[in-house]
Amino acid sequence: MDLAYTPEQQDFRAEVRAWMEANVPKEPLVTLEREHGYHQHVEWERRLASGNWGMVTWPEAYGGRGLDLIQWLIFEEEYYRTGAPLRVNQNGIFLLGPTVMEFGTDEQKARFLTPMAKGEVIWAQAWSEPNAGSDMAAITSKAIRDGDHYVISGQKTWSSRASFADWGFGLFRTDPDSKRHKGLSFILFDLNAPGVTRRPIRQLHGDPGFAELFFDEVRVPVENRIAGEGEGWNVAMATAGFERGLMLRSPARFQAAAARLVALFREHETKVAPAAREQVMQAWMDAQAYAYNTYAVASKIMAGGHIGAEASLNKIFWSELDRAAHRTAMQLLGASAELRHLDGGALNMWLEGYIFSLSGPIYAGSNEIQRNIIAERLLGLPR
Amino acid sequence: MDLAYTPEQQDFRAEVRAWMEANVPKEPLVTLEREHGYHQHVEWERRLASGNWGMVTWPEAYGGRGLDLIQWLIFEEEYYRTGAPLRVNQNGIFLLGPTVMEFGTDEQKARFLTPMAKGEVIWAQAWSEPNAGSDMAAITSKAIRDGDHYVISGQKTWSSRASFADWGFGLFRTDPDSKRHKGLSFILFDLNAPGVTRRPIRQLHGDPGFAELFFDEVRVPVENRIAGEGEGWNVAMATAGFERGLMLRSPARFQAAAARLVALFREHETKVAPAAREQVMQAWMDAQAYAYNTYAVASKIMAGGHIGAEASLNKIFWSELDRAAHRTAMQLLGASAELRHLDGGALNMWLEGYIFSLSGPIYAGSNEIQRNIIAERLLGLPR
Amino acid sequence: MDFIITEDQATLTTGVRDYLADVHTPELLRALDTSDSRRSADVWQGLVEMGLPGLLVPEEQGGLGLSLLDAVLIAAELGRAGVAEPIADTALVAAPLLAKADGQDALLTAIAAGEAKVALQHPANPWVADLDGASHLLSVNDGALLLADHSGTAKLLDSVDPLRRLYAPVAPSGTGVGPADALLDHAALIAAAQLVGLADAMLEQATDYAKNRSQFGQPIGSFQAVKHHLATAVVKIEFAKPVIQRAAVALAEGAASASVHVSHAKLAAADAAWAMGETAIQTHGAMGYTYEVDLHFWMKRAWALAGAWGDRAFHLGRIDAAVISGALPIGPGHSFA
């Protein structure tokens, strides 16, 4: 264990910092869950890509820099340090990208990864269906082979980014007689293809952060399938592993929130509940613990290790620390917590953050599912 | 709703207070879970009975005073206010007594209630068996009819008071072919009868607060059965209702603990964790809330109402507030929390209390069982 | 000594509940949400026809002359139904305060008739609900509660609760009608009661969802994790209710300790409602995170009322001053004294 950054890592940090400070928009963007804000965020992705910052761990061939996970963490730290915009590209670079890299053909890599890293194609996920949420194996949407195409029919829902994005990925039942985890395939589709209808779904905050997708005999080329027909479940589980695992929630995000929370506490220090002081310290401690753990997992992966059911520990930890930190902020704000705009008209980011934090224990596998996984796979308790 | 005490109630309070102040032992007794302390506590029960304070709600015919539940609450308040000893008679007066009154014959009432109220016979409960804890319907101990006797064989465990008490009560399978809730009978037995072996079980604190009981063809007269043969489960459920319900944990007990906790906090105020201040206030608030609720339940019962699955709410609330309050005290004590005796050699009652509080969420139906009951019976969620 | 809701009180409460369940439906909330004013003369008229504005107005002024205990029971029903019209402020907070002041017969009569609406302004509650549309304003200056006529429009603030109408405070003015803190205590009590009604509604929504939503081939409400989340929430809610009732009686009687009990009630109710919100959204899963189920109306109202009329810090401060300092006698025998 060596917790000092190398000179090369320090140089890299300086490089990221300089670029971010020069390029991060001075004014906050509109939320990416409104159309105007979405396009602002896409524009930001393209600016990032212009500096080759789309996804620094990817090979240079696909628009990355071929860097390691520690460098990625440093990148993320500087990214959040400068308050750079949220990544509208997240479904692509953190979920689909690694999946294509692991399971895709060379042709698929060439076709999908570079436009993804460049922010030219923005991806929506399409996991859930109305009757397949926590129980994803209950998927019924079908993709029936017809020559060199699949014909997709059915419905997906709670698809993040799908209100505005370009392409989507999800599981479809390619064997209509199959049940549960079998007979599913992982398929990419153009959200603007004939037969796809999007119905934006308003989220708690009122913006259409996800959408329902209806497929009416949508024709998708067979070469849009990742891995073999019927192998979709294993591919998706690997994707879910990326999602719950290292990359979905960068520790820098929570460290930034904890630092802002400390500042908020100082502003309100003379009129807070006694426990608030301890809750604020806990937020800092938990964000730090999450960072240490992430560095440890990154180190392990770099040394050839893997992250398995431990990813469920991460998911629970970050989602609950995030909710707790924002709940504390809401308490510190007292009567102003409910205001969507605070003094001077700025968006009340604590309220927005608290709302968003409520999705944490639900999405990417609810925390109840995660606790089942921990109990059954890590502790070996009977199913 | 009228939250003022009547003059009669105030007079009654004064009477209890005067008697308690004159009679409560000046020195704390040894724990009732050691033999010497047990006998001290039995002596105290007899002194209580000498003032007709054994169980004030019982009819005068059985050694009570025929008072109502509000008066009982007033009695309890004064009892705890003066720091009177724990009730070694608790299994009798709060559990078995009400059962006998509801289900017993006149002969059984005459035979069992008066000696109980007088502290002449101290009762142990004998619910659990090694394989029937939370799942009490898994009882296998048998009571086989032989003329006008039952012959009892089997084993009970975690029987509180059974190390030293005189008599016990529990469920036995009178129909050897029966399963689960059927074929059980509620039977009283002499702990000194031939064939009964007691094995005291040390509890966390080291004292034998409960015992294992072995029955080797113990002959018990049929007239020791409460209610009909095979009706034991319903009788026991009613008893468990008393236990979880109003009487097992008097609010005065928690109000006294909260007041002591406030005093402890004041002693340590300059070196406490920030949240401790709030936890102490919460302990006071929760004890008060429990008191209000108990007065409300008492009022409801006096008006002809019943307490059903709501008893599970009480069980969870008092057991969790008690553990939280004592946990807070342990934190306030810091490095001294682990000492069994504090300055001057007095027993560390916070440590003893914390240990005891850990049993609260377990006994009288674990809090997991209580939450199932609330979900299924109060909310109607599917089993 | 009796700590019980009377038959009459239960009947009134059930009547209000049933009426609101009929007319003040989630469909209505959704319709109001898309309206400009978020207020409806029809809804107000319905509440007036039920007699709600006059509940606490003395009989001499055309009301029912009910007590604060009745008020908290009704306030809970307003919370349960998600009522956003300013009926609680006017009928359950302003009316009993004005009934104790001299010379307010005309206003009380107008309140009972549904013709007057009183907005409430107090330094402990920095934003004024429904100032726009109010005919009168109670405000505070130098410890005194002032009553003034009100008209005109004010600048609307943007609450997360789409049906809440908040405004920045105005300069206090008017004639004295009592002590300022009476307003705070009455309003905090009624907020607490609404919170527990909101919590009950969210519990019911979550329970219904858990019964009807199936995953893994069974209703999610059959999973022990869901059961226990909901059971934990019920405990918090049920033990907040007697605290509110006890505070209502203390405040009605003018007990010296009334403020402490009101603070306890506000804290218990806000904690229960806030926790219930988190439990309800978790039970609903992704569906709960949408605007398409109605849960969000109740959850946001709970967030708003948790911070209104004294936040956690404020009310804990009052408990602190009474309990930690030793000013309030505590321990066995001090449940009601």
Added chain:
Amino acid sequence: MDFIITEDQATLTTGVRDYLADVHTPELLRALDTSDSRRSADVWQGLVEMGLPGLLVPEEQGGLGLSLLDAVLIAAELGRAGVAEPIADTALVAAPLLAKADGQDALLTAIAAGEAKVALQHPANPWVADLDGASHLLSVNDGALLLADHSGTAKLLDSVDPLRRLYAPVAPSGTGVGPADALLDHAALIAAAQLVGLADAMLEQATDYAKNRSQFGQPIGSFQAVKHHLATAVVKIEFAKPVIQRAAVALAEGAASASVHVSHAKLAAADAAWAMGETAIQTHGAMGYTYEVDLHFWMKRAWALAGAWGDRAFHLGRIDAAVISGALPIGPGHSFA
């Protein structure tokens, strides 16, 4: 930058774990509990034969010269096995402190040989463990850490942990061997590491019990409530571990912020172990409330170590001074700086 336990460290840790699992069994704990001294020359000799006393003694003095990171891994194993002999204080706290002082070669050699035992006394930790039987005492006076020979007997205090031997502090004396707070930080770090080992052991006991205890016709570990209690406990435990490792590295490097990280480690570990104790007893049900299952040895040790070497208030105070005051740089990029 690499945050990883090396193969060598993992091998050493596993070796110690396996050895202790063989020789330092629950049966041994029960036997010690009925002995007068609660200490065993045989057990100590076994620890010496493993080479534990010399782990952090420099190689020149016959030790292995390992680091604080190794120390926390081994301390966790001592906690996991419930070891009560004063090996942690002597080998993992005193040895590295003495190795930094001048002229302690002879004592370090004696420590490595298992012939010296060093008791630790510091104002932040009012009771002295294993003073009786110690050959040396590290104590604190006026900010200085003093080393003195020790002999004789002292008055035993009565700890809830039946295997813990606590004594009232004695008058500090001896020659200066460094700054006082180094003792506190080292001892708090090692206490944290033991706590996480205790927590791991309780988790294993509870998990085993849940797999083997049946109620309602199935192992109780198949009930979701039990699963989720245990899963929640695992999260707390696993996220305390990297904090301890990070603190060990900071302390080894003499980082200015080391004390903050040690406090964080102590808090995280104590919280995890305390919560694990409550979860473990609840999982065991009535059986867990007895002295007949061995859980109580670990739970009581956890209560003891949670309060030792700085309680919650103490360590939160140090976090407060660093984080709330702004003295410590925080935010992204400050994980290790």
